[in-house]
Amino acid sequence: MPSPGSAQESAPASRRSKITPERAQELYTAVLDLLRESGYDSLTMEGVASRTRCGKSTLYRQWGSKPELVVAALHGTRRTLFSDIDTGSLSGDLREAARVVDAASGQDTALMHALSHAALQNPDLLCAMRSTLIAPAITAIDAMVERAVRRGEIAADNPAAEYVAAQVLGIMRARPLLEGRYADDAFLARFIECAVLPALGLPVPPPAPGVSGT
Template sequence: MTPPQRRSKITPERELELYEAALDLLREAGYDALTMEGVAARSRCGKSTLYRQWRTKPQLVAAALRGTRGVGLADVDTGSLAGDLRAVARSAAAGAGRDAALTHALGHAALQNPELLQVLRETLLQPGAEAIQAMIDRAVARGEIPADHPAAEFVATQLIGLTRARMLVEGRQADEDYLIRFLESSVFPALGLRAGPRAASGSPS
C-alpha cells in the first residue's frame, strides 16, 4: 500500500502563486517543456516543496487547473434554459483566451499521456458538460423542453467544442457575440426555444 503523500504547510495565497507559475509556463512553452524545476525557479520556491505537494507533473497541472477555475457554471441558474445558455456563452467567451492557450499547450501532450488526458477531462471538460446537462434537466422539469428531445444531448458538446474550434478554423476567438449568435441561430431553434430579447452583457437573460 502506498503511504499517504506528505504535504508541506503553505498558505492558500502561496499555493495560488505556484499554480499561476505553472500555468504561465505551460502557456509560454508547452507541456513537454514544463518542469518542476522551472516552476520552482519561476515561483522562487524550493523544488523539494513542489515534490512534497505534488509528486508528478500531471498532478501539479491538475491541481493548478482546479485551483484557478474560479466560479463555475454550476452556480448559473437564471430561471430559463435560454438565459442559462447565454450565461454559458458569456462565461466561455470571458475565459476563451486563457483557456484556449492552455488547451493548445496541453492538447497534443494529452494524446500521448493518459494521466494528463484524464486531468483535462476532469478539470476543463466534464464540469462544464455536467453543468450544461443540469441546465437541460432543469428545463425539462420546468416543461420548457420534453425529456426525450433529440437535440438536447448535443448542446454541451456543441458549446464546448465551438469555443475551441473557431480558433482552429478561423484563427479567431469565439467571443460573446459569436457564441450567442450561434445559440440563437442554431441551438435555440433546434430545442424549440424562443430567443427573446438579449440581456445586457454580463447579466443573466
C-alpha cells in the same frame, strides 16, 4: 519492524509535508499561467522554480515530475464556470454562459488548448483535465437543460437535448482551430441562436444590445 508496503505508503506523505497549502496555491497558479503563456511542452520544472522563487529540488521532492505537478495544479485550482447560472430560461442561461466564456477565454479556454495534445499522451493528465475543466462544465450545462425540461420549455424526449453541452463546448474548442481566435460572447450568442436553440425547437430571442454575429 514495518513492512516494505507500509514504508512505501508513508513515503508520499513525508514527501509532501513541507509546502503549506497557501504556498501550494501560489505554485499551482504559476504553473497554469506558464501553461497558458507557452504551452505544455515548453513548461519546465526549472521555469516553475524561477517564476515562484522555489527550489527545483523542492518541486521534484513534492511532486516528482512535471505531469504530476500539472495534475495537482489542475485539481488544486478547480472551479466551475457555469455553476451559478440560472436566469429562468434556457436561452437566457446559454446566453449568460456565452458571456462567462468570453470573460474566461484567456483562462480556461487557453488552458484547455495548452493541455489538449499532451493530455492525449498522458492518461493521468487527460483524466485531470476532464474532471477539472470539462466535466464540471458539462454538468452545469446539462443542469440548465434539465431545468428547461422541468419548466416545460422543451420536451423530455427532445433528441437534441443531450447534445447541448457538446455543441457549446465543441464550438469553444473548434473556433480557435478554424479561425485562429477564441469563441467570444458575440460569436457564441450567435451560434446558440442559429444552431442550438433551433435544434431544441425554441424561439430565437432578439439579440442583446451591442451583440452582432462577428
